[in-house]
Amino acid sequence: MxxxxxxxxxxxxxxxxxxxxxxxxxxxxxxxxxxxxxxxxxxxxxxxxxxxxxxxxxxxxxxxxxxxxxxxxxxxxxxxxxxxxxxxxxxxxxxxxxxxxxxxxxxxxxxxxxxxxxxxxxxxxxxxxxxxxxxxxxxxxxxxxxxxxxxxxxxxxxxxxxxxxxxxxxxxxxxxxxxxxxxxxxxxxxxxxxxxxxxxxxxxxVDTETFTPSPPPPTNKDSPPLAVLASRMLWDKGVGELVAAARILKEKGVALRVALIGDPDPANPASIPRQTLEEWQREGAVEWWGQRSGMAEILKTAHIAVLPSYREGLPLSLLEAASCARPLIASNVPGCREIVRHGKNGLLVPARDSEALATALSQLAQDPQLREKMGGEARRLVEERFAxxxxxxxxxxxxxxxxxxxxx
Known part of the structure; x- marks a missing residue:
């Protein structure tokens, strides 16, 4: 040319x-x-x-x-x-x-x-x-x-x-x-x-001075742990699998709140219709919070960060959660496995597998000591490699x- x-x-x-x-x-x-x-x-x-x-x-x-x-x-x-x-x-x-x-x-x-x-x-x-x-x-x-x-x-x-x-x-x-x-x-x-x-x-x-470690809120029978997924509401972020996993946990009586943070992206072919998100909210297995500002403050209220995506570059939402010393659950796919070290700072599960995702969520929901240990490892990794x-x-x-x- x-x-x-x-x-x-x-x-x-x-x-x-x-x-x-x-x-x-x-x-x-x-x-x-x-x-x-x-x-x-x-x-x-x-x-x-x-x-x-x-x-x-x-x-x-x-x-x-x-x-x-x-x-x-x-x-x-x-x-x-x-x-x-x-x-x-x-x-x-x-x-x-x-x-x-x-x-x-x-x-x-x-x-x-x-x-x-x-x-x-x-x-x-x-x-x-x-x-x-x-x-x-x-x-x-x-x-x-x-x-x-x-x-x-x-x-x-x-x-x-x-x-x-x-x-x-x-x-x-x-x-x-x-x-x-x-x-x-x-x-x-x-x-x-x-x-x-x-x-x-x-x-x-990730801005480690904005996304800082803090103790998660105490949990009890009336205030169960909170798992958050922060991303655009796209099917290929694994949002559908997370909703299915939340249903499984609800049926088994596992105490865990699951919040979806983000809006649909109509310009993306994989966008989830707003009507579907509203139906999930009414169903009660998950909470759809929509787009929110101040993720650093939101992560202080969370106990677990989750992203069951099909493939990523290097997801900023997981890095921000790790910087806040929150344990991670993600798919064992490119991009996610660079951040999540299975058994150390979080858990990896197969992509598109709601049962495995439910098992991982249940494990962390019921083990606060493991959450604390993995959260500390997550922060260390961010400081060493991703600051x-x-x-x-x-x-x-x-x-x-x-x-x-x-x-x-």
Whole structure:
């Protein structure tokens, strides 16, 4: 592909390298990437964020009720609204989205771009190659719906997505960040990333000063332990299996509250209908709390964190719970097993297995000493491997290398 002629960017500095983040949603940037962007800014990068902008509030923003766009601009980052639709499938609309990115990259002339998630990786790589961006990073945070879903649409899309990833990501100017060893191996075997062009950085990092250990509330006959699942309400997060496990425990008389924290995501094909969640709430086996702010405070009220997902990159919800010294229960799948060490800081169960999940929940619900021991181990692991300063340092070092600077 021949690079398109670049148009000088307005206000571009000559001395500061420009880093452009391409993200599907502004709220996702705030929850998973804003700490990296701060570190890049402090290391001398000019930061631009290109994303779809909506009015969604940020759960843990410094100002309660603040929108993601407001928080991004408050950090001093320039925000470029995009029409990119992460669930769009209309070919004409998708071509228009790619054309919009080509114009953006030609205008901004970034030294480095980071494309976060699958569609930005594909479309951003096209734009980067057409406009001659010197280096671009594709962050694959778990292989997602197309690779883990069993529905017919995902089955049809899978070979085309694999081919597109090989074509677009395997390039001399491209680099790939993965969050767990399984994803790295899968991408290498598929020929999607060149040798030496793939880096494992375990997640986004967790703020250990916000998510701090605290004693869980006392339990008794009237106040049973609380297990929480914090995620978008998607089938492939294992929400259906958790509801089935909660029913099993209720039938057996095991005292345990199970709370689902999060909203449906209509843009995701695996989204659970709101009506289904409301029916589960009325049934009484689980509680659906919806989207909540202040997860650090919520985790103080919990005794167990659970995520029976089908596949993950490196789930932030488990890291935050571990940082609060809560024991973990998760599926034995890529991403989750990097955080949960079976028998040490939590329990691993087979994916899509409600009976095994119910057994694990019952074990921790009835053993407060084991919960305390595993919670302490969970906090230790976060401090040693997943604390935010460790992760941001690795990320910024990669940025500097790709932008032609010597890492500090």
């Amino acid at each position: 021949n690079p398109a002629p670049a148009i000088p960017a307005q206000g571009q500095t000559e001395t500061r390298p420009k880093l452009l983040y391409l993200v599907t949603e502004d709220w996702y940037f705030c929850s998973h990437r804003i700490a990296h962007a701060r570190a890049a800014r402090d290391a001398g990068f000019e930061v631009v964020v290109a994303a779809h902008v909506n009015d969604q509030k940020v759960n843990d923003s410094p100002v309660y009720g603040e929108t993601a766009a407001t928080q991004i601009r408050a950090e001093g980052f320039r925000l470029v609204p995009l029409a990119l639709d992460r669930s769009g499938r209309n070919p004409l609309h998708e071509l228009a989205a790619i054309a919009e990115l080509v114009r953006l990259y030609a205008r901004e002339r970034p030294d480095l771009t980071q494309h976060v998630a699958l569609k930005p990786a594909l479309y951003g790589s096209i734009a980067a190659r057409l406009t001659g961006v010197p280096a671009y990073v594709n962050s694959i945070a778990g292989l997602g719906y197309v690779f883990v879903s069993r529905d017919f649409l995902a089955y049809l899309l899978r070979p085309f997505i694999r081919f597109a990833l090989r074509l677009l990501l395997n390039h001399k100017r491209g680099h790939v960040i993965v969050q767990n060893p399984d994803d790295r191996e899968a991408l290498e075997i598929a020929g999607i990333a060149r040798p030496g062009h793939i880096t494992l950085i375990p997640g986004s990092g 935010r300063p460790l992760i941001t340092a690795q990320t910024v070092a990669l940025y500097k290398t790709l932008a032609g600077q010597a890492p500090a």
